[in-house]
Amino acid sequence: MAGVNKVILLGNLGADPEVKYLEGDNVVANLRLATTESYKDRNGNKVEQTEWHDLELWGGQAKVAEQYLKKGMQIYVEGKIKTDSWQDDQGQNRKRVRIRVLSFTMLGGRQDSGSAPPAMDQGAPQAAASKPQPASTPAPDLSGDDDDLPF
Amino acid sequence: MAGVNKVILLGNLGADPEVKYLEGDNVVANLRLATTESYKDRNGNKVEQTEWHDLELWGGQAKVAEQYLKKGMQIYVEGKIKTDSWQDDQGQNRKRVRIRVLSFTMLGGRQDSGSAPPAMDQGAPQAAASKPQPASTPAPDLSGDDDDLPF
Amino acid sequence: MAGVNKVILLGNLGADPEVKYLEGDNVVANLRLATTESYKDRNGNKVEQTEWHDLELWGGQAKVAEQYLKKGMQIYVEGKIKTDSWQDDQGQNRKRVRIRVLSFTMLGGRQDSGSAPPAMDQGAPQAAASKPQPASTPAPDLSGDDDDLPF
Amino acid sequence: MAGVNKVILLGNLGADPEVKYLEGDNVVANLRLATTESYKDRNGNKVEQTEWHDLELWGGQAKVAEQYLKKGMQIYVEGKIKTDSWQDDQGQNRKRVRIRVLSFTMLGGRQDSGSAPPAMDQGAPQAAASKPQPASTPAPDLSGDDDDLPF
DNA sequence: TTTT
DNA sequence: TTTT
Numbered sequence: 001m002a003g004v005n006k007v008i009l010l011g012n013l014g015a016d017p018e019v020k021y022l023e024g025d026n027v028v029a030n031l032r033l034a035t036t037e038s039y040k041d042r043n044g045n046k047v048e049q050t051e052w053h054d055l056e057l058w059g060g061q062a063k064v065a066e067q068y069l070k071k072g073m074q075i076y077v078e079g080k081i082k083t084d085s086w087q088d089d090q091g092q093n094r095k096r097v098r099i100r101v102l103s104f105t106m107l108g109g110r111q112d113s114g115s116a117p118p119a120m121d122q123g124a125p126q127a128a129a130s131k132p133q134p135a136s137t138p139a140p141d142l143s144g145d146d147d148d149l150p151f
Numbered sequence: 152m153a154g155v156n157k158v159i160l161l162g163n164l165g166a167d168p169e170v171k172y173l174e175g176d177n178v179v180a181n182l183r184l185a186t187t188e189s190y191k192d193r194n195g196n197k198v199e200q201t202e203w204h205d206l207e208l209w210g211g212q213a214k215v216a217e218q219y220l221k222k223g224m225q226i227y228v229e230g231k232i233k234t235d236s237w238q239d240d241q242g243q244n245r246k247r248v249r250i251r252v253l254s255f256t257m258l259g260g261r262q263d264s265g266s267a268p269p270a271m272d273q274g275a276p277q278a279a280a281s282k283p284q285p286a287s288t289p290a291p292d293l294s295g296d297d298d299d300l301p302f
Numbered sequence: 303m304a305g306v307n308k309v310i311l312l313g314n315l316g317a318d319p320e321v322k323y324l325e326g327d328n329v330v331a332n333l334r335l336a337t338t339e340s341y342k343d344r345n346g347n348k349v350e351q352t353e354w355h356d357l358e359l360w361g362g363q364a365k366v367a368e369q370y371l372k373k374g375m376q377i378y379v380e381g382k383i384k385t386d387s388w389q390d391d392q393g394q395n396r397k398r399v400r401i402r403v404l405s406f407t408m409l410g411g412r413q414d415s416g417s418a419p420p421a422m423d424q425g426a427p428q429a430a431a432s433k434p435q436p437a438s439t440p441a442p443d444l445s446g447d448d449d450d451l452p453f
Numbered sequence: 454m455a456g457v458n459k460v461i462l463l464g465n466l467g468a469d470p471e472v473k474y475l476e477g478d479n480v481v482a483n484l485r486l487a488t489t490e491s492y493k494d495r496n497g498n499k500v501e502q503t504e505w506h507d508l509e510l511w512g513g514q515a516k517v518a519e520q521y522l523k524k525g526m527q528i529y530v531e532g533k534i535k536t537d538s539w540q541d542d543q544g545q546n547r548k549r550v551r552i553r554v555l556s557f558t559m560l561g562g563r564q565d566s567g568s569a570p571p572a573m574d575q576g577a578p579q580a581a582a583s584k585p586q587p588a589s590t591p592a593p594d595l596s597g598d599d600d601d602l603p604f
Numbered sequence: 605t606t607t608t
Numbered sequence: 609t610t611t612t
Contacts, residue, residue, distance in 0.1 A: 002256040003313040003337030004227060007352055007383070008461065010306035010529055010558070035305030051307055051383060074560060075531070076155060076463055081309070081353060081383075083399075097383075097399035105153040105463070107527060108561030153612080154464040156504055158534070159310065161378055161407070161457035185606040186456030196607035202458055202534060203605075221605060225409060227312055227378070231549075232460070232504060237562030248534075250549035254314070258376060259410025296515075304558040306529060378457060407455040455608080467609035487610040505609075525610060 005080040007052060007099050010107075011035035013073050017057075019066040029062035031055040031069065031101075033077065055079070057101045064127040065104075074107040103127060156231040158250050160187035160204060161258070164224050170217040180213035182206040182220065182252075184228065206230070208252045215278040216255075225258040252277040272288075309401050311355060312409070313337035318446040319359075321368040331364035333357040333371065333403075335379065357381070359403045366429040367406075378411040405429065458533040460552050462506060463560070464488035466526050469519075470510075472519040482515035484508040484522065484554075486530065508532070510554045527560040556581040575577040 014032035021027050036050045055077065057065050069075065079101040088094045104127055165183035172178050187201045197301055206228065207217050220226065230252040237244045316334035325330050338352045357379065359367050371377065381403040390396045406429055459563040467485035474480050489503045508530065510518050521526065548552045557580055 002258075003254065003339060003353075004310060004378075005313075005337040005339070005355075006310040008306060008308040008310070010463075012305075035307040037305060037307070051385060052307075053307075053383065076306075081355065081399075083353060084516075105155065107463075155529075155609095156464075156488040156506075157461040159457060159459040160463070161312075161409075163456075163606035163608095165607095183605060186458040187607065188456060188458070189608085194500060199608090201606080202533065202536060204458075225607075226456060227457075232506065234504060258312075258572070304560075306558065407457065409455075456606095465610035465612095467611095485609060489611065491612090501612090520612080527611075 006079070007079045007081055009033055009035055009077040009099065011053070011074070012038050013069060013075065014052065015071050017065045017069050019062060027059060027062040027066075029057040029065040031057070031065065033075070033099075052117075054096075054098045055101050056082070056098045057104075061104070061127045068106065070088075076105045076107055077101055078103045123143075130137065152295045158228070158230045158232055160184055160186055160206075160228040160230075160250065162204070162225065164220060164222055164226065165203065166222050167222050168216045170212075170213060178213040178217075180208040180216040184214065184226070184250075198205060205247075205249045206252050207233070207249045208255075212252065212255070214249070221255060227256045227258055228252055229254045307382040309379070309383055311335055311337055311357075311381075311383045311401065313355070313376070315371060315373050315375050315377065316354065317373050319364075319367045319371050320401070321364060329361060329364040329368075331359040331367040333359070333367065334399070335401075356398075356400045357403050358400045363403065363429045365407070370408065374440075377405045378409055380405045436444055460530070460532045461533055462486055462488055462508075462530040462532075462552065464506070464527065466522060466524055466528065467505065469524050470522050471517045472515060480512060480515040480519075482510040482518040484510070484518065486528070486552075507549075507551045508553045508554050508559075509535070514554065514580045521559065524599075529558045529560055530554055531556050556589070 011033045014034050017029045017031050019029045031054075033053045033055055034050050035053065036048055038046055038048045041047050048118060056122065077099070079099045082098050082100045083095050085093065085095045162184045165185050168180045170178060170180045182205075184204045184206055185201050186204065187199055189197055189199045192198050199224050204208050228250070230250045233249050233251045235249065236244065236246045306390045319331045319333050321329060321331045333356075335355045335357055336352050337355065338350055340348055340350045343349050347443050380400070381401045384400050384402045385397050386400065387395065387397045463558060464486045469489050470482045470484050472482045474499050484507075486508055487504045488506065489501055491499055491501045494500050530552070532552045535551050535553045536548050537551065538546065538548045
């Protein structure tokens, strides 16, 4: 009943988005996001530790990602953990964990640009999942087909 | 631009919800929520500290709150900080901070009940703001008028 | 640089904690946590979806978990995503995702009890990772060995 | 008991930090942070809404803020809501809400620079409250006096 | 004004 | 008072 499954990430993209257009007008984008933390070990040496996350975006969000996100960019992400399970060739149970992105925001102003798309000023920097909540994570002009999400 | 303003609270209600039905079929519920933390001070004495939060819910959520939430209950809340500003009688600038609730969940199973409403088992315990995101914070059978929110 | 990797979960334990005492006075507890969301599909039928999470707690937290957490209990958890990678027998790259718990709180008052430990009233319900931040996630009387965490 | 009071903000600083050195070697920094959301109203017009937050940082964090944060910078913040209450001259109850910052991160790479301090690459961009949790929100070389916080 |  |  009534659980909470929430992930908040802030990091840098390890590659450009991989976007697939599926049957039924669906779109999915996959991203690799690195979150790095650094701390001092007991000897006072600085240690960096990077965690890589597999992100999955659907519908209109996937399209925004395809259009604006690039390798190296810093983004803020909210989503939830999703585990896919299957059996591999040897009949072994396998699973794979992904972050299903519910909203994301590009950070840092002009860290990439060059050809800063005017469309970005019209809402693209912040994208929210289907049926945007008017007052919280408003989405741009996206008429995503998110209702068709196969989750 | 593209900011994040997110609040996560888990605590107990200090009173029953106060609900107002407004013109235009709008409903608002106000809640008082206590979040308590306890720690040991430098003398090893346990100290409890309670913070009181003013919560505000609109539309279908307000109705769910009115129906199910009671003084003493423990709830989990997601929302955002909202500040109202005005001038008082002396022309002084005043402001008041509220948490605009975007979703909440009742916790702890049967901590109140007595007449545990069957509806509760059918989705009421978790309520989300207007236009529920299908895969994240699904709302019950609420046809809220959240589009009319005057925020 | 300077990333964020944060997980917030609220759900029920699928089993009692599995606790291992390691060399060097270290303790680790593993938990299975279910977060369930329910929504209506496009036909209006209610669908429930449960995600299972592997939680990992270390040191004093593991001990608190061992002592107080039981199958079925509802808990709130904050932590971060951690991926372990290794090669399996066939030389295949494998990985496994866990949630490294940084703090947790037991919910719901007396939903289990039976032999409600008096100690629970003295701080155990809320446990934080090593070196508790005095004002935020205060831990009980735990002198955990968290400094020895092999992360 | 055992509550959660958590705030996550991502926005831009409206001014340079205001830092005060107090007796007993304490330091406090106050920041004004703007979080902006934009959405389309029912007529399809884009609306921007900015919320201003009063942030409060103590000890080593305040010093990091003083040294590195500047008006206009984009930062990510975690903290908690704190309300101060008092009586004003007319004997009226007044209160003021602040965000007590527990950790923050500077965003966006080189949005200020000019004299990008080398120290920034050595840990300053991410600062955590007293007694840093080794694996989660590691702090720089700060030996803050956070134990003396009057919270 | 809640809860433990 | 920030940012886009």
